Amino acid sequence: MSSDWITLIPEKAGTVPDEPRRFAALKRFREIAPDAHEIEVILLEKMTFFDCGSNFISVKCPACSVEIPTNDWQDIMNTDYVDEGFMLAEYSVPCCGNYFTPHMLFYEGPQGFGLFALSARNPNIGKLDSNHKREMEEILGIELRVIYQHI
Ligand SMILES: [Zn+2]
Structure with a gap:
């Protein structure tokens, strides 16, 4: 079934309300x-x-709205996942070379x-x-x- x-999660990743x-x-x-x-x-x-x-439909670059290929996104996710948590480091996207954390990407x-x-x-x-x-x-x-x- x-x-x-x-x-609901904070738009600013990592925030914890009291x-x-x-x-x-x-x-x-x-x-x-x-x-x-x-x-x-x-x-x-x-x-x-x-x-x-x-x-889930797609993940896009927040700067130029180009779809990020699943393989590239999976690489980012794998690299960012360390010691059972995500670091939310910034990664260069293939479309325009801008840097974003996985949390900043545009998910649809x-x-x-x-x-x-x-x-x-x-x-x-x-x-x-x-x-x-x-x-x-x-x-x-x-x-x-x-x-x-x-x-
Ligand atoms: Zn881009």
Whole structure:
């Protein structure tokens, strides 16, 4: 059986909101998605990749929007993964030679890296309403990236 997740991660990779903010955000997310099977705060010691599963279409250069070949992207991911976590070092992309961390690349659907996430399994709300996203950002005090994962 397949599942869907809505996972909120900080747009600035590695940010971890303090506990009162995390708790308030969890509470509000439960109100926004009351039929979710499970909503949890995820805290990690190592920089972790939050992928979108089968919602993945492509990865593009944020500077020139050219698609980055899967092999090149996989090389970046492999090189960056050290000691069970990602370093988020900057790598030159083949299209224009600009340097980006894996978190800065343009993922379709969105994906990203972090030490903190708020994740709802089978939230049953479709897309997260933009007002709700803004509200969660205010509660957590940071900009968020919304990842829709389908497995
Ligand atoms: Zn480029």
